[in-house]
Amino acid sequence: MKIAFFVGEFPLLSESFILNQLTGLIDRGHEVFIYSLYGKPSNLSKLHPNVEKYQLIERTYYCPKIPKNYLLRLLKGIGLVLANFPKSPLMLLQLINIFKYGKQAASLNLLYQAIPLIGQAASYDIIHCQFGTYGLSGRVFRQLGLIQGKIVTTFRGKDISRDIKKYGDNLYEQLFQEGEYFFTNCEFFRQRVLKLGCDENKIVVHGSGIDCNKFSFTPRNLAAGEHIKIATIGRLTEKKGIKYCIEAIAQVVKDYPHLEYNIIGDGNLKEDLEQLIENLNLQSVVKLLGSKQQKEIIDILNQSHLFIATSITAKDGDQDAPVNTLKEAMAMGLPVISTWHGGIPELVEDGVSGFLVGEGDSEAIAQSLLYLIEHPENWTQMGHAGRTRVEKKYNMQHLNDELVKIYQHLL
Numbered sequence: 001m002k003i004a005f006f007v008g009e010f011p012l013l014s015e016s017f018i019l020n021q022l023t024g025l026i027d028r029g030h031e032v033f034i035y036s037l038y039g040k041p042s043n044l045s046k047l048h049p050n051v052e053k054y055q056l057i058e059r060t061y062y063c064p065k066i067p068k069n070y071l072l073r074l075l076k077g078i079g080l081v082l083a084n085f086p087k088s089p090l091m092l093l094q095l096i097n098i099f100k101y102g103k104q105a106a107s108l109n110l111l112y113q114a115i116p117l118i119g120q121a122a123s124y125d126i127i128h129c130q131f132g133t134y135g136l137s138g139r140v141f142r143q144l145g146l147i148q149g150k151i152v153t154t155f156r157g158k159d160i161s162r163d164i165k166k167y168g169d170n171l172y173e174q175l176f177q178e179g180e181y182f183f184t185n186c187e188f189f190r191q192r193v194l195k196l197g198c199d200e201n202k203i204v205v206h207g208s209g210i211d212c213n214k215f216s217f218t219p220r221n222l223a224a225g226e227h228i229k230i231a232t233i234g235r236l237t238e239k240k241g242i243k244y245c246i247e248a249i250a251q252v253v254k255d256y257p258h259l260e261y262n263i264i265g266d267g268n269l270k271e272d273l274e275q276l277i278e279n280l281n282l283q284s285v286v287k288l289l290g291s292k293q294q295k296e297i298i299d300i301l302n303q304s305h306l307f308i309a310t311s312i313t314a315k316d317g318d319q320d321a322p323v324n325t326l327k328e329a330m331a332m333g334l335p336v337i338s339t340w341h342g343g344i345p346e347l348v349e350d351g352v353s354g355f356l357v358g359e360g361d362s363e364a365i366a367q368s369l370l371y372l373i374e375h376p377e378n379w380t381q382m383g384h385a386g387r388t389r390v391e392k393k394y395n396m397q398h399l400n401d402e403l404v405k406i407y408q409h410l411l
Contacts, residue, residue, distance in 0.1 A: 001125040001407060002031045004149065006134040010036040010060055011044075011051045013291055014235055014265075017156075017185075017208035017324055018130055023050050024400030032059060033124070037113045037134055039065040046293050061116035066109065077108045080115060087119035094144055101140060103167075113137050117146040124149035126407050132159035135175050143178075150410050151175075154183040154206070157342070158318045160192050165317030169196055176202075180410055185321040186343025206403065208324055209396030215298065215331040217387045220305050220379040228373055229260045231304040231334075233297060233325040236267030236288075241312040241339065241360060243269075243276060248308075248365035250280040256373055261286045262300055297328075305379070306372055307334040311341045312359040322347035327394050330354075330386030335379050337368045347393070353386035 003025055007018055025032050039062050051057065064080060067073040081092050095114050098105045105111075127142070127149040129135035135153030142151060153175065164171060176182075176196070182203040184190040190205050222228065230249070234240040242263060249261050263273075263286065270288065277286045292300070301307070307329035311320040321343040329336055330347075336354035338344050350356040355371070357364035372379070 001404075001411070002033070002123075002149075003126045003128060003407070004033045004035060004122070004124040004147070006035050006037060006127065006129040006138050008036070008038045008131065008134070009041045010034055011047060011056060012041060013046060013048060013293070016048060016210075016294075019048055019050055019056075020209055020211065020396050021128075021400065021403065022056060023054050024396060025404070026054055028400065028404055030404070033122075034060040035113075035116060036060050036062050037137060039063055046291050048294055063113050063115055066112045073108055077111055080111060084115065084118050091118065091144060091146065104136065104140065110137065110140060114141060114146055117141060120147075121145070122147045125411055127151050129153045131156055132172055132175070133163060135179060136172070139175050139178050150180040151178070152181045152183070152407070152410070153179050154185065155189050155193055156185050156208075157189070157321050160184070160189050160196075161342075162314070162316045162318035164192075164196070172196060172198075181406065186346050188343040188346065189321060204406075206406075207322065207394050207399060208327075209394050209399035210324055210327050210331060210390065211396045212331050212391055214294075215301075215328050217331065217333045217383070218302065220333055220335065220376075220383055222305060222376045222379075227258045227260050228256060228306070229262070229304045230306045230308060230369070231262050231264065231300055231329070232308045233264040233329075234309060234323070235265050236263075236269040236273060238269065238314040239311055239318045239320060240265075240267075241310040242273060244312070244360050244362045244365060245308045245310055246273065246276055246280065246282065246286055247362035248369060249286060250282060251362070251366040252369045252373070253282070253285055255370070257285075259285050262289055262304070263287065264289050264292050264297060264300060266291045298332075301329055301332050301334065304329075304334060305376075306369070307336045307354075308338075308365065308369075309344075310337065310339045310357070310359075310365060311344060312339065313341065320344065322394075327390050330383075331390045333380075333383030333387060335372055335382040336386065337365060337372075347389065349385065349389065353382050353389055 095110045096105050127138050129138045132155045138151050141147045176198045183206040185208050187205050309326045313319050319342040338348045339359050340356050355368040
């Protein structure tokens with residue numbers, strides 16, 4: 001099969017779930033083409049090793065970067081129209097038709113995203129849009145004849161939470177009618193998509209998988225005199241709730257001062273979190289390690305005893321599905337602490353593989369940490385339960401086999 005993926009910036013370390021599908025399809029002998037609708041990330045110094053191994057950059061068509069400043073966006077857009085006008089003048093006029101395509105056209109997103117498709121008449125068996133908002137673009141491009149193929153859209157979180165709050169319940173109405181099939185990465189979001197009007201016969205839960213072979217299980221135990229090492233992996237954004245983890249550590253360290261808390265990731269809240277760490281006098285305990293490659297992450301998790309990932313609903317409505325970092329930690333045998341949030345309870349079984357607490361509840365996070373620290377004899381059992389759960393529901397190989405079968409059924 002010839003399969004086109006519509007994604008945002010590519011490649012991103014935080015979107016390993018997309019890489020896992022891409023490489024799985026290539027391993028199964030299919031042709032994969034990638035359309036990066038928001039261009040290359042500004043920093044390509046840290047890449048997942050599979051990006052190079054599978055030569056994914058060479059398979060990627062990059063749209064021009066869209067300036068945040070609208071005047072600059074408009075000026076650059078005029079240049080794009082002039083440069084591509086001889087190829088397809090009528091098509092370019094359609095892409096900026098605000099009467100037909102509203103905000104998509106007025107924002108110039110359609111114009112920028114369509115540039116790699118102008119004059120190509122690209123045809124694929126499947127066009128897999130990796131967030132609902134990219135499905136909106138795919139629908140328009142197919143309608144205009146820029147691309148051909150059956151449209152499959154995966155809803156992953158912000159597209160069915162934040163974007164619905166921002167743009168309204170009718171955002172995906174036409175996509176539901178014209179798209180051939182839909183995935184969500186958890187039942188929580190599937191129910192939300194159904195409430196918005198999607199045909200229940202056109203949508204299934206298809207989780208984001210991990211390669212369990214790369215995350216080896218190790219029983220966790222605490223040697224005499226050993227520092228307790230706790231880890232978190234996630235973007236430094238409001239939705240990840242890292243602020244509350246740091247506040248919880250401040251409570252726990254009063255009784256157990258020999259702690260190490262390592263936070264892997266980067267984001268817009270870095271300075272705020274640095275200030276919080278300083279205010280709580282935790283500089284010797286809490287470390288912001290920045291973004292790391294997969295091998296570095298595995299090394300840190302191998303040295304850790306416990307894992308925290310306490311997502312919250314952001315002020316803009318953004319919510320999480322079962323996050324891959326939790327799956328990776330559980331696969332490696334770490335007891336986890338997370339939240340009653342979004343699709344996470346479909347992954348973490350409270351009291352079995354770890355604990356779930358209320359969103360933004362620093363006190364409850366601290367109490368769960370204290371329990372785990374004081375009962376290391378439970379770590380191995382919890383770790384085994386987590387590994388079993390991940391292998392059963394989120395094994396990348398099984399999920400990629402399932403994905404191919406669904407594609408073939410659609411054809």
